[in-house]
Amino acid sequence: MSIELLIEQVVSVGLLVIGLSYCVRAREWLGCFVEWRRNPSFPLYLGWLYLQVGSVIAFGHNVWRWDLVVIITAMGWLWTLKGVVYLLRPSVLGTILDKMMPAVNHPERKMAAVGAFMAVVGALLVWRVFIR
Numbered sequence: 001m002s003i004e005l006l007i008e009q010v011v012s013v014g015l016l017v018i019g020l021s022y023c024v025r026a027r028e029w030l031g032c033f034v035e036w037r038r039n040p041s042f043p044l045y046l047g048w049l050y051l052q053v054g055s056v057i058a059f060g061h062n063v064w065r066w067d068l069v070v071i072i073t074a075m076g077w078l079w080t081l082k083g084v085v086y087l088l089r090p091s092v093l094g095t096i097l098d099k100m101m102p103a104v105n106h107p108e109r110k111m112a113a114v115g116a117f118m119a120v121v122g123a124l125l126v127w128r129v130f131i132r
Contacts (some may be wrong), residue, residue, distance in 0.1 A: 007061040008129040011072045016122030022115025026108040029115075037097045043090035051083025068128045071121065 022029055036042045057076025063069060085092055 003060045004063060005129070007057055007076075008069055008072055008125070011057060011061075011075065012122055012125030012129045014122070015118050016126055019115045019118030019120070019122050022118060023112045024115075026111035026115065029111055030107055033097055037094060040090075040094075043086045043093040046093065047083045047086025047088075047090065049083070050079045050086060054079025054081070054083055068124060071125065 036046070054076050057072060058080050059076075061069075061073050061076060063073050
């Protein structure tokens with residue numbers, strides 16, 4: 001099995017399952033975001049995680065062809081960039097959460113909608129990677 005295929009499988013299943021989790025556990029996820037906002041060192045942890053996972057995906061799956069799996073490569077590079085930003089400017093996460101959380105009407109529905117989008121993308125990728 002190639003490293004590209006392994007990354008495709010892990011990311012596609014992860015997006016599907018995490019997206020479904022956002023849908024069925026929206027309240028708990030919102031609680032996570034509130035707790036993350038309270039912890040001033042959390043952006044550093046999250047930045048480290050995004051940098052590591054994003055780098056593995058970006059460098060292990062640097063595939064830029066017109067195919068559905070290009071989403072995985074793009075996500076890897078975006079997560080790497082997000083990790084760098086959170087590590088060098090941890091306050092960015094707080095600013096994002098401050099703008100996102102109180103201004104959202106029906107935050108659970110919004111979280112479920114984001115989850116549904118993630119799950120659909122994940123399902124398309126699972127279809128592409130495992131079935132097609």
